[in-house]
Amino acid sequence: MKKVLLLLANGFETFEASVFIDVIGWNYIDGDKSTQLFTCGRTKEVNSTFNQKIIVDYTFDEINIDEYDALAIPGGFTEYNFYNDAYSEQFLEILREFDKKGKTIASVCVAALPLGKSGVLKGRKGTTYNKRDGIKQKQLKYFGVEVINQPIVIDQNIITSWNPSTAMEVAFLLLEKLTNKENADFIREIMGFK
Numbered sequence: 797m798k799k800v801l802l803l804l805a806n807g808f809e810t811f812e813a814s815v816f817i818d819v820i821g822w823n824y825i826d827g828d829k830s831t832q833l834f835t836c837g838r839t840k841e842v843n844s845t846f847n848q849k850i851i852v853d854y855t856f857d858e859i860n861i862d863e864y865d866a867l868a869i870p871g872g873f874t875e876y877n878f879y880n881d882a883y884s885e886q887f888l889e890i891l892r893e894f895d896k897k898g899k900t901i902a903s904v905c906v907a908a909l910p911l912g913k914s915g916v917l918k919g920r921k922g923t924t925y926n927k928r929d930g931i932k933q934k935q936l937k938y939f940g941v942e943v944i945n946q947p948i949v950i951d952q953n954i955i956t957s958w959n960p961s962t963a964m965e966v967a968f969l970l971l972e973k974l975t976n977k978e979n980a981d982f983i984r985e986i987m988g989f990k
Contacts, residue, residue, distance in 0.1 A: 798832070806837070811870075835850070859890070879909075
């Protein structure tokens with residue numbers, strides 16, 4: 797069984813998290829049945845954007861990175877204090893450890909910013925939220941990332957994307973990396989995306 801850790805900072809965007817839950821879950825039930833997803837936050841209860849609360853499977857302190865094959869990270873809103881958790885040393889260290897072990901990291905929208913801050917994207921290609929005069933892309937560039945102005949960028953083991961509209965495709969790409977293209981295409985088809 798390949799295990800995906802969904803890393804949730806307070807203020808995460810619910811839609812961006814839900815795509816990973818659905819794609820990995822659909823594969824667990826109707827695909828090759830080889831993937832399972834677990835949620836993780838700084839605290840047991842995590843508040844999303846728009847004040848939806850969820851109870852995670854594990855806290856940061858409870859996870860063993862060696863038990864997971866991939867990391868999925870949704871972006872979030874400044875207004876809901878996303879960067880308080882996402883820029884915390886504990887959050888950044890999880891990113892570094894996944895990258896150091898060469899495990900797939902799939903991020904959506906501004907989740908690329910903690911990847912940049914952690915140093916794992918320094919000197920590599922990436923993208924992030926592209927609206928509102930490219931402010932977030934400028935922030936990513938500040939971290940030493942070669943910002944590519946396209947919807948999804950893959951550099952070695954890291955997937956970054958530029959806004960919520962890319963979230964579903966990032967989840968399918970993650971599934972493809974964990975299984976294979978045929979299986980990911982099958983899940984796309986039965987979910988109605990193909």
